[in-house]
Amino acid sequence: EIVLTQSPATLSVSPGERATLSCRASQNINSNLAWYQQKPGQAPRLLINGASTRATGIPARFSGSGSGTEFTLTVSSLQSEDFAVYYCQQYFNWPPEYTFGQGTKLEIK
């Protein structure tokens, strides 16, 4: 099983500042990584797939980078609606054995 480790567990950032979230894979997954945002009481929402491609309707302040085992989600200028929990997810294997990271909570400083 491919294990995804996200860091930090909680990130405190002020509105308007930049946030950088990390996701590390236990083995090479090329660019087969997605990022999701989840707000309380809601389902996760796809932000990024292919490590760096924004999903439809996702603002340009969200960007993803990385390949192999190290990945980063950056929110360039935090808005109030961006404070949420963020998950990474890999889809490297076929037949599928998809896994998620444990999440990073982005909170207001």
Next chain:
Amino acid sequence: QVQLQESGPGLVKPSQTLSLTCTVSGGSINRGDYYWSWIRQSPGKGLEWIGFIYYSGTTYYNPSLKSRGNISVDTSKNQFSLKLNSVTAADTAVYYCVVYGDRKFDNWGQGTLVAVSS
């Protein structure tokens, strides 16, 4: 974009079978570019992919379920279903039905909480 709605009992007794249905609206389940998926979220294990089914009936499951899961599709009703047998408290979670297409989970139902308790 299709809409997804989960339904089923919110409480299941230990050792029994959890059964959920996802109703797909706004589009046909008979399409070759989607896999119809189940994902669950529990406080202890976070988000966990359970498995998915293609409209033809081909299924893939998370090996960690140890063959307890079964996903089926009813194209006449535009629904797909999950059965998870021999449940324990560890199966208590919010269960989501999700569309998987083009290598992404980009359309989620609202989720339904299932508790396993006697």
